Amino acid sequence: MKSPREKSQGWNITEAERAVYRNRSQASSAAKAKALRGEGPKPIHPINVPKLHPEDLMLQLPSHGLRSLSLFSGGGGLDLGFDRAGFTHVASYDILPDAGKTLTQNRRHWRVFSGEPGDVTHIDWRSYRGLVDVIHGGPPCQPFSVAGHQKGKADRRDMFPEFVRAVLEIQPLAFVAENVTALLGKKFSSYVQEEIEKPLSPTYRLIKFILSAPDFGIPQIRNRVFFVGFKTDKIAAKYQPPQPTHHWKKEEGSSIRQAIQLDLFSPGERSQLPRCMGIREALGLPDLGFDALAPTIRSGLTGPRHTTSVLSSVSAQKNWEKLQIWPNGVAANREQAHLFVAKNGHFRLSVADCAMIQGFPEFWIIEGAVYMALGQIGNAVPPPLAYRIAASIYKALS
Template sequence: MKSPREKSPGWNITEAERAVYRNRSQASSAAKAKALRGEGPKPIHPINVPKLHPEDLMPKLPSHGLRSLSLFSGGGGLDLGFDRAGFTHVASYDILPDAGKTLTQNRPDWKVFAGESGDVTQIDWRSYRGLVDIIHGGPPCQPFSVAGHQKGKEDSRDMFPEFVRAVLEIQPVAFVAENVTAILGKKFSSYVAEEIEKPLSEKYYLTKFILSAPDFGIPQIRKRVFFVGFKMDKVATKYQPPQGTHYWEDGSGSGPSKPIQLDLFSPGKPSKLHRCMGIREALGLPDIGFDALAPTIRSGLTGPRHTTSVLSSVSAQKNWEKLQIWPNGVAANREEAHLFVAKKGHFRLSVADCGMIQGFPEFWRIEGAVYMGLGQIGNAVPPPLAYRVAESIHQALS
């Protein structure tokens, strides 16, 4: 069975384009093999030891008994965040077999459905009614992102209606859905109103807000919208979106941003903020007199071909250049990144580094080939962000 991602017309490329990609890939593979045999340029950078430990951004909380079901689980960003916030895991669903391997490797006791069994379009969710308190998930963002051509409802990867169906069939006390901020643009206003808000508002009180990753200690430029719904009016009325725990100072005097509240409530004022690290500091790299937030990490599954690059745009390329970090040809591990010297002597990223930039702790192993690992990382909700959303929901329900 093909996943919705594989059916998109955006994956159709000409033979000439395919040949260009193939030649680049072959040349890179040959250079990498030579380097790993010790025949390439002498390594420049020692194996880095990151200074940022994402688990510190989401201290493990005791179990409080609320049960969560995960849809479109991917590499487990929401799953891990809710787990560390004290939620009891019920099950995870994802169409990618490697995502299932990642979740099972890290949490052998979890019930995980992946591949054909993780196809949410084939599930009768009514069997979970009464067994789930919270449903969370990030339906594929490609139908709404620029990289995915913004076809919205016409994109076969649009799974938001399936998330809505699961919520209405299970009827949990609350739900959380995450996506790219582009879904809130004028182009998709009728989609949001008709496909998301209209069917859900019959049984749920809805709010939506935008959170920025650096405000929660994650050294990456990344904003995401969260749709949150509660079944009970009194719970929805007292709900407060998570407040930033960190600030990023870029030398221009800019401080922390507030959650962009789009519907119901006035955000409270955080009492104490910690400094968010720049990406070089977080990676444990030497001081070069310049540091900044990492550009948004791109999914290795986005675009017309699988890629081991996390480069998302031309402007991102310029920022990576200033940071002296090479965003292409991400290595499987730090040892290989050390041996495979990047162009201009820049620091080469590893899968573990990209995971850390996205907020995954070192102990959370991402399974699969490099492109698949980057796909799971780039598509994930940063776990510390998920953790704070989970925490805010528990507080509202307490």
């Protein structure tokens, strides 16, 4: 059951326009059903075997005893990253029942609260005081994203105040909050000051920085802001944000990599790091003589209707076309993607492919219908990136 803040706002379109979308959806469903019965066009692409194995980017570390609590857990990007970095899981909270199923399916021993029990607005967090060392979470980004209406505090989905409340009631040694980079823009400077910095600053020293996914081996254009807080000035003073583990070198003909805000290496030093794969290489697709980072994977739960597309913009469409990858109508699995030939003959993505592009290992199963799985994937912090943040926090606290 969704709370009001999770419900999409309907399109303001005419009945005629609505009929066009409905007919298009019905035609696509019919074509898919025909293809899966073996009655569609002959498959073009063999079932792919990815070359990128995200678990190799986050080798399991031994348990060190620090305990973490997860809010707005979603598909478990932060949860898995902290788990691989040796943190002991205390509990996870998310409003979506399918997110709870994902977490429980992958970690049977974890305490997971989802649906109404996972609604953070109803929790008295004081019972966790003394039981949690680090709180982490990614409050919904829709109030701040350039892809939305950017209503900020006026958006009923704004949950940053709830994250702050949890921190103040539990009083952990440290916390991590993730969101879109637009939150650091001029438009939301007052919001950050009033809703985040002002209530936390009496108790915590706050550090803000932006990380880029390909700097950690994830073949996708994705920049995100992180707010990290420590209870003592001494620990905060020695904290170092994660330094890049990989580099992406722009090759002739490839798309231009987005600039990052945290650049701790000179060009020469950066080139000595392992190379981040391009998306075609990562997916195990044939070499076209061209490769690039994948455009940002869109959540299937954003926008006025749920979708099985990961397309995020017009420019992203052009880049997907250059890569000869079809980002619309993501298939439930690789077998179905193989059978359901895209209109333009390009390679069709599966849920497993999108999860890999986001940094989830094959062993991490995302539950729910395709649109719900894509929602959990697109909203997640890439686990290898979360892993590096978790490791950096452990280093500061140890």
